[in-house]
Amino acid sequence: MNIFQTMEASTPTLPKKYKQMNADELTYRIRNIKEAMGGKLFLPGHHYQKDEVISFADVRGDSLKLAQMSASQQEAEAIVFCGVHFMAETADILTREDQEVYLPDMRAGCSMADMADFAQTEKAWEKLMSKFNDTIVPLTYVNSTAAIKAFVGKHGGATVTSSNAEKMMKWAFNHKERILFLPDQHLGRNTAYKLGxxxxxxxxxxxIKEELVYEGDVNDIKVILWKGHCSVHENFTVANIHQVRKKHPSMKVIVHPECRREVVKLSDEAGSTNYIIDTIAQSSPGSSWAIGTEMNLVNRIIRQHPDQHIISLNPNMCPCLTMNRIDLPHLTWSLESIAEGKPVNRIQVDKGTAHDANKALKRMLYNA
Structure with missing residues (x-):
């Protein structure tokens, strides 16, 4: 068997009966289990989830907030994370040993997180150390695997969020001359540029090529950006902004800092998911916005603010495909498996990895 066949064989697949149930039956089953389990069950839901799934979430938020909320649930025994794999890993790292974290569909990954694996990072670190000596501190976006968080924690670095990346870069520069920023080059570039x-x-x-790409003098390099990106946010373009400016001259553009540098530069506002949500919520009736972020969230914001004119910056944008792996059939299957004492798709980070990853998370939480 090849690697894909091995992965498929080792991962439980959704039973056929759940595919045959309609939305009403699936909804009924989910509600019954939630009511029966009460506080022993906790469902965190990421902002990018489908409406049909997010409607069952006990709390909504970004990945770190949801992991922290999961850890704060004293009564919860089972945490069913409605998000993607790295988010569930973070929840497992932060929660107690007697709490178990599950992901309804193991195919719900993150292409950005997968762009930096442990072996690649170790090779890069060795080569960068030989070039720059001990002058680099690593930072990783929380949108990364537990293994990458652990690597960063082991080497004295920290995690960052899109909200606190600026503070954490300042923290890093207080410790070393240079930063290695993983895995999203755009967040790293936009943050560093904002810092001057x-x-x-x-x-x-x-x-892939195992090489450093730069212009100018290598000794002047201050920030080394990992060549990774968000497949959703990279699809917002300068052309999209020009089209909005032409069609809606008074409309403001607000984007996520995972967008390309040139897109952020031309926008009126740029900030984290929560920043986007709060900015729109605090805007006056009649204001108009083009939003550059995930489509499920944009559509939800549009419905929540009918008194404003809101559109997607890219009208042809699709929702995050891996986020959309979580659906009612998989959620129902996950909950019923837990209720029957035969849970599937548990997320477990080994103790060594969790220990080092927690170092990186704690450095952020303490310093941001």
Whole structure:
């Protein structure tokens, strides 16, 4: 068997009966289990989830907030994370040993997180150390695997969120001359530029070619950006902004900092998912916005604010495909499996990895 066949064989698949149930029956079953389990069950839901799934969430938020909320549930025994794999890993790292974390569909991954694996990062670190000596501190976006968080924690670095990336870069520069930023080059570039670091003092590490790409003097490099990106946010373009400006001259553009540098530069506002949500909520009736972030969330914001004119910055944008792996059939299957004492798709981070990853998370929580 090849690697894909091995993965498929080792991962439980959704029983056929759940595919044959209609939405009403699935909804009825989910409600019954939630009522029966009460506080022993906790369902965190990420902002990018489908409406049919997010409607059952006990709390909504970004990945770190949801992991922290999961850890704060004293009564909860089972945490069914409606998000993607790295988010469930973070929840498992932060929760107690007697709490178990589950992901309704193991195929719900993150292409960005997968762009930096442990072996690639170790090779990159060795080569960068030989070039720059001990002058680099690693930072990783929380949108990364537990293994990458552990690598960063082991080497004195920290995690960052899109909300606190600026603070954490300042923290890192207080410790070392240079930063290795994983795995999203765009968040790293936008944050560094905001701090006043010119583009010529940034380089990109290509993990496939195993080479550093830069212009100018290598000794001037301050930020090394991992060549990774969000497949959703990278699809917002300068052309999208020009189209909005032409069609809606008074409309403001707000985007996520995972977008390309040139897109952020031309936007009126840029910030985290929560920043986008709060900015729209605090805007006056009649205001108009083009939002550059995931489509499920944009559509939800549009419905929540009918007194404003809101559109997607890219009208042809699709929802995050891996987030959309979580649906009613998989959620029902996950909950019923737990209720029957035969749970599936548990997320478990080994103790060694969790220990080092927690170092990176705690450095952020303490310093941000």
């Amino acid at each position: 670091i010119p583009l010529k003092e940034m380089a990109v590490w290509d993990p």
